[in-house]
Amino acid sequence: MRFARVKRVFYVGLAVIALAEIILPLIFHDGQSHFSFENFPAWGSIYGLLSCVAIIVVSKLIGKLWLLRGEDYYDD
């Protein structure tokens, strides 16, 4: 099935990216990092996933508890 194949390619791609992030700095040193946490293995991948989950969870929470109103809220 087409969707399953896309899914497989996606996961393989993610694995390649994460591995590249771990391995490349060990081979090449272009010394761009400003902070020590950037040198953590697969820093971008981990922080990307955490950011995405944090944004969705926190925003949804703020929305439910506080910000969201019915669509006709401002209609007179």
Place this chain on the structure above:
Amino acid sequence: MTIEWVHPGLLLIAGAWILPLLKGQIKRAAMLFLPAAALIDCLFMIPGTYGVTNFLGQELTFGRVDSLSLVFSYVFLIMAFIGMVYALHVEDSAQHVAALTYVGGALGVTFAGDFLSLYVFWELMAISSSLLILLQRERSAIAAGFRYFLVHIVGGLFLLAGIVLHWSQTGSLAFADMGAYSGGLAWTLILLAFLLNAAVPPLGAWLPDAYPEATVTGAVFMTAFTTKSAVYALIRGFAGTELLVWLGAIMAIHGVVYAVLENDGRRLLAYHIISQVGYMVCGVGIGTALATNGATAHAFAHILYKGLLFMGAGAVLQMTGLRKLTDMGGLYKTMPVTLGLYMIGAFAISAVPLFSGFVSKSMVVSAAGEDHRAAIFLMLTLASAGTFLHTGLKLPYYMFFGKDSGARGKEPPANMLVAMGLAAAACIAIGVFPGLLYAHLPNPVDYVPYTLQHVSSTLGILGFTALGFFLLLKHLDPVRTVSLDTDWFYRRGSARLVRVLQGPLTRLEYSFVGQIYDFVIRRPVLGAAEVFRKLDSFVVDSAMVGVGRWTQTLSQVLRAAVSGNAQHYGLMMATGVLVLLIVAMVIR
């Protein structure tokens, strides 16, 4: 005498009025000719000071031409040209006049060397951009247009008050770095006006309120000029202001949070303008050469990709009449070209390598790193993930894929696709050849965006954001809601305030103000009236009555004397003569 300098803004503002007189192909040619001529005008400009005039004893500078004003003028005019291509099919000349005047105002702000001419163009932008909303001619648009206008009038008044104060304190109207006046009232007022136009929260709610209500083509212009001319003004006057670093970083996240909750496609994109301008404001605040270069480069790249994204969402709105994500889905089948061009903009805003955002946004983030600001660095990187999540994944997913809503729209007219193609080409050109942009930045550039580490960590952030998106997809389904923002205060809050205050105000009125009024005004007045009434009845009346009574008594006495008897008359005459004789003798 040769004309040494032509103001490109004046070219547009004056030239726009020719359009209503023209028709058909000639009108369309003129629509493209005006921004093209102004762009050529700017490309041939030599840095220097031009257009200095005296007005009421003040020296006004209309043409401060340097690398900073030039790079902003280039991108403003490139976007104006693309926007005009996108609007070629629109017959409503009023929209074109408003749009060109708006661009002219932004150029006026860009080249202004003094505060007074800056203010004039600032207000011209507010008026002409309001028209781009009002000309949508729908009830909700007219309401939003007036709210937008009022907010910007308030901002303009802050600016004017700050300028007058600054002038009275320093005697100078020159628009230069304000760092020396930091913390003063004039500094604060001018900064507030700039921050309002840059849509910095909590002053930025006007942007997502107004932009989605504008006309399809007008919104494309609006995304480019108001916030970015404010960023220009901030770079010019407030570079290195620490407050801006934090406001910018908060702003970058603020826009992302609201984008999670948003259901209106163009409003979601509007919240991402706030997020992206956050990077620029943060860069201005950091204030190093790399940071101001980054703010400028990001403004340049942002204008083009955000224009492209709004053109894509506008094309969907125009062809399907749909604006809410909950109503869309499955449009990729009939609008594949629009989808493809939109995705180029989405990759550019998400800073995917080889697209423009990658080479501009990373300058600001690196500047935060070089300045050892770990918290800012992490906040900006988190906002990057959020940008890709919404503009690159959520919006296209629910608009073009997702659950098939059955809605079908054809591809938009050719001119709209050409405009989107031009913007997409620019996004890719800047991403592939960053040197093209870097050569025009205000400071010398010593920055290499394409390093192995930068590319691999960016791909990691983006790839795993996508993973998070697909894992949490069912929680991201848009819902039919609106989210509260600070515009609540003038849309609902003011009415509620009146309702809440009504009780206490009534009591205050009746018990306190009323009592004081009674005591201070009513009673003394009534008392004085009583005194006058008594005076009237006792003194004036009795005087009149007295005179009357006396006259009556006298006449009765006289009547008694008139008896008709000749002997009485004779006696009276004799008495009279006798009295006169006695009087005469006494006087002698």
